[in-house]
Amino acid sequence: MSFETFASGLQGLRVNNLWRGFGTAVFFELGRLRERTKRDGSLGQPVGEVTIGIEWSWRIEGEKSIICGSWSDEELWEAAFDRLRNTNVSQIKLFGTLPEVAIFTSSSLCFVSFSTTEGQPAWSFVDRRADTVCSYSVKDGKIQSEIG
Numbered sequence: 001m002s003f004e005t006f007a008s009g010l011q012g013l014r015v016n017n018l019w020r021g022f023g024t025a026v027f028f029e030l031g032r033l034r035e036r037t038k039r040d041g042s043l044g045q046p047v048g049e050v051t052i053g054i055e056w057s058w059r060i061e062g063e064k065s066i067i068c069g070s071w072s073d074e075e076l077w078e079a080a081f082d083r084l085r086n087t088n089v090s091q092i093k094l095f096g097t098l099p100e101v102a103i104f105t106s107s108s109l110c111f112v113s114f115s116t117t118e119g120q121p122a123w124s125f126v127d128r129r130a131d132t133v134c135s136y137s138v139k140d141g142k143i144q145s146e147i148g
Contacts, residue, residue, distance in 0.1 A: 012089065015084055015087050060112075098120065
């Protein structure tokens with residue numbers, strides 16, 4: 001399945017969890033959540049039917065300005081994340097010569113990835129809605145999908 005077809009199937013899914021990983025990594029958990037146990041046996045963040053991960057270099061855009069980004073004061077992040085939680089995905093677009101992702105939500109906010117270091121754009125999607133897990137990321141400047 002093409003990434004565009006996959007992304008159009010995410011429209012309407014709810015952002016049921018949005019959490020911060022290490023450093024500036026951000027994870028969106030879409031759809032129904034299920035508990036996750038870490039390797040040490042403790043509970044981790046719940047995972048959604050679909051997880052969107054952005055490792056670094058991102059920003060949250062309002063209709064007329066940037067709300068905050070990965071280089072903003074961290075005190076601004078949580079309030080902006082709250083504005084994205086419990087919204088629905090309205091559209092996901094790719095842009096740029098090397099594909100970056102823009103996640104539009106029902107709150108009129110847009111979460112945008114834009115890697116600023118050498119290498120590849122640092123985002124991924126993991127789809128757990130079927131019996132087989134499928135993931136999308138960028139490798140050698142192109143969208144790569146893996147099943148397994």
